[in-house]
Amino acid sequence: MNSAPQVTLKPWSEDDFWVLRRVNAPGMTEHLGGPETEEQLVARHRRYVGLRERGRMYRVVSEGGETVGSIGFWESDWQGGAVWETGWAVLPEFQGRGLAAMAARAVVEAARAAGCHRYLHAFPGVDHPASNAVCRKAGFELLGAVEVEYPKGSWMRSNNWRLDLKSV
Secondary structure (H helix, E strand, O other): OOOOOOEEEEEOOHHHHHHHHHHOOHHHHOOOOOOOOHHHHHHHHHHHHHOOOOEEEEEEEEOOOOEEEEEEEEEEEEOOEEEEEEEEEEOHHHOOOOHHHHHHHHHHHHHHHHOOOOEEEEOOEOOOHHHHHHHHHOOOEEEEEEEEEOOOOOEEEEEEEEEEOOOO
C-alpha cells in the first residue's frame, strides 16, 4: 500500500486565472525576473488555456482536493531543435512537502504520453535550490549551467536539467 501523498494534474481552464495571480508575488517570482503586470498575466493565462498539441498546463491538486500550484510542459526551441520544457509553481503554504516533485513526476508521464519530443528540459536558476532539488527528485539529469532568456529580453544563468522520455 502506498501511503505517500499524491497529487492530481487537472487541465488548465478559464477558471484557473486566480492561481496565476497567487503565484505572481515577489517571493514567488524572485528567480523569474519579478512579478508580471496584469496584462502579462492575462496573456500568460490565454497561452495556458490555448495550449493543445504544443503542450499542456495543469492546476496541481492535493489528495485532499486543495489547489497547491501549477505545472506544465510546452514546446520550446533548444539548441536548434524542438524539445518539451517544463516549469512549476507551488503556493507558499504548500511548499516543503514534496508536492512539486510529485507534480514533476506526473508531468513527465503526461509529456511522455503526448509524444512529439524525446526530451523534457527544465531550466531553474542556478541560485534556486528548491527548484533544482525538484529536478533531481523527479529523475532529471543535470547537464550543466547555461544562459537562458527569461523573461524575454533578460538573460539568466540556469541549470539545464534533461529527462529522456524514451527511457523507462
